[in-house]
Amino acid sequence: MKQLLSATLDGINAKKVEVEAAFTKGLPAFGIVGLASSSIQEAKERVKAALLTNGFSFPPLRITVSMSPSDLLKTGSHMDLAIALVIALQNENIDLEDFYVFGELGLDGRLKDTRSIFPILLSLRNQKLITKAIVPTESLEKLSMIPGITYIGVENLFEAIAVCKKEQPPREIEATPIDGETIEVGEVNYFFIKDYPEDFLDVKGQEIAKRASLIAASGMHNMLMEGSPGCGKSMIAKRLQHILPPMSLEEILQANQYALLGNEEPIFEPKRPQRSPHHSASKPSIFGGGSHHAKIGEVALANSGILFFDEFPHFSKTVLEALREPLQDYKVLISRVNSKIAYDTKFMFIAAQNPCPCGNLLSSIHTCRCSDLEIKRYKQRLSDPLLDRIDIYVQMQESSSEDKPSISSSSMHKEVIKAFIQQMKRGQKHLNGKLDEKEIEKYCILDNEAEQVLYKAVNSFGLSHRSVANVKKVSRTIADLEESKEIEKRHILEALSFRRRS
Known part of the structure; x- marks a missing residue:
């Protein structure tokens, strides 16, 4: 036997590793070379x-x-099986060049799953480097979610050796179906769940905020809610997760890959993630x-889902300013001496804040206790470049005893x-809120009246180039909710109504 293939993680990408063994004359010894951890x-x-x-x-x-390669740092106990097989089958004439081998060995030869096997196989599949793999049987349930790979599941080392020698037939496994509902658009299947443990029916009043939430969820737009304490900002943020758009298989797999890299258990459901770090959280977290090695953070774990910042101005200045890059480029680059890793950050950013430090500035019942200087300092914690990256701004209404529920999460999810x-029918790769400049020009087509309204808004409000792009993206989503091919005047006007006033 010449060699076996395995792999190691280099950041979030897998790199192929060739494992081979040599038996030479000398004092009995067992050594591993090749920059092994x-x-x-x-x-x-x-x-x-x-x-x-x-x-x-x-x-x-x-x-x-x-x-x-000897200059690549190899880490992880998933290479145990490959090492054992190249030794046990050294004198056998067996060709396993097409197979990758993974699995941690117990002292009795039993094979165990590890957290790194799933992200490695997913990365190898995305790079089109793998078609067959020998893996522990207990890994099959989650690995069967990754299509395009033939898996051979083995319980222990003895069984792995028997399969390699073709003395035992490999176990056949079927792909695990995704739970939930399915829709097909353009020959691509998308998945979602009709489950609303927290329902918008619980939110009384706040009709403008509900409308803004529907638009934000439909296009994955960033949204900022400002209002007095207890008016429903956090309630709305928690309910948004359950009405988000369907997910493709690739999005589900990537979400679980990131979860495993964050030492969390994967959940193979078409449910977009939601992350809510506390305002005292550190920048690295x-x-x-x-x-030494770049580890995944909350902005990457929120990819394809929601990142919610409650008490928005209370986050540290370094965190707030660093947030501008992932909101603009949809990537975050972590650079260290030993590694440079880029994570996708196509998340929907939701923020909530009070209008002033005491929270009563907009209240008609309670008296604001803040001075003008305190309010100014509070507002200045959020820079204009950061706020310019938020598509929808909502000033929450004050709670009233006459407020009533109006729309359910089920109805909003249908919209x-x-x-x-x-x-998706237009052929977009991304939802409206994440379109780049070229895609905006291609998909956000305005009729003549809408063009004139936007032109007047640019001159009247001094909108930046980024603000104009955001208005177009929001109006595109409003038009999609009405199934309108072109963006019309009323769509632009509603999108402009959600712009933040300086």
Whole structure:
């Protein structure tokens, strides 16, 4: 046997690793070379115990296991099986060049799943480097979500050796179906769940905020809610997650890949993530970091879902200003001496804030206790470039005893799905809120009256180039909710009504 293929994570991408072994004359020893981390060096003891338990006798020779490329740092216990197989099958004439091998070994030879196997296989599949893999049986349930790979599940080392020698037929597995509802648009399946544990029927009044929430969810637009304490800002933010657009299989897989990289259990449901870091959270915890290796942060874990900042102005200035890059470029780059990693950040940003430090500036009942200087300082914590990246601004209404529920999450979700279908039928790769400049020119077509209204708004309000783009994207979503091909005057006017006034 010449070599086996395995892989290691380099940031969020997997890199192929070739594992081979040599038996040479000399004092009996067992060594691993090729820039292997301590977790792989520890594999020697697990591999020894597993091989001896399964009837393998070590020859009185020096055993050297090499992992190439030698300049790539290899980490993870998932390489145990590959190391054990190249030793156990050294004298066998077996060709496994098309197979990748993964699995952690117990001392008795039992194979175990590891958190890194799923993100590695997903990355290899996206790079079109893999078609077949030998994996632990207990990994099959989640790995079967990744299409395009033939899996051979094995319980232990003895069974893996038997499969390699073709003494035992491999287990056949079927792809695991996604739970929930399915719609097909342009030969692509999208998935969603009709489950509303927190319903918009619980939100009484706030009709403008509900309308803004529907528009924001339909196009994944960034939204800022400002209002007195207890008016329903957090209630609305929590309910938005359940009415978001359907997800493609790729989005579901990537969300679970990021969850595993964040040491969280994957949930293979078409449910977009929601992250709500506290305002005291550190910059590395939100954006990712680490002293040696770049670790994933909240903005990446929120990718394809919602990032919610409650008490928006109370976040540190460094966090607020650093937020501008992922909101604009939809990526965050973490640079360290040993690694540089870019994470996708196509999340829907939702923020909530009080109008002043005491929260009563807009109240007609309670008296504001803040001085003009305190209010000014509070407002100045949010810079104009940051606020310019928020598409929809809502000033919440004060709560009243006459407020009543008006619309359910189920009804809102139907409207969101209708708008989603309109966007996908146009051939968009991204939802309206995440369109780039070229896509805005292609998909956000205004009729003559709408063009004139927007032109007047630019001159009257001094809208920046980014603000104009945001208005077009929001009006495009409003038009999609009405199933209108072109953006009309009323769509532009409603989009302008959600612009923040300086």
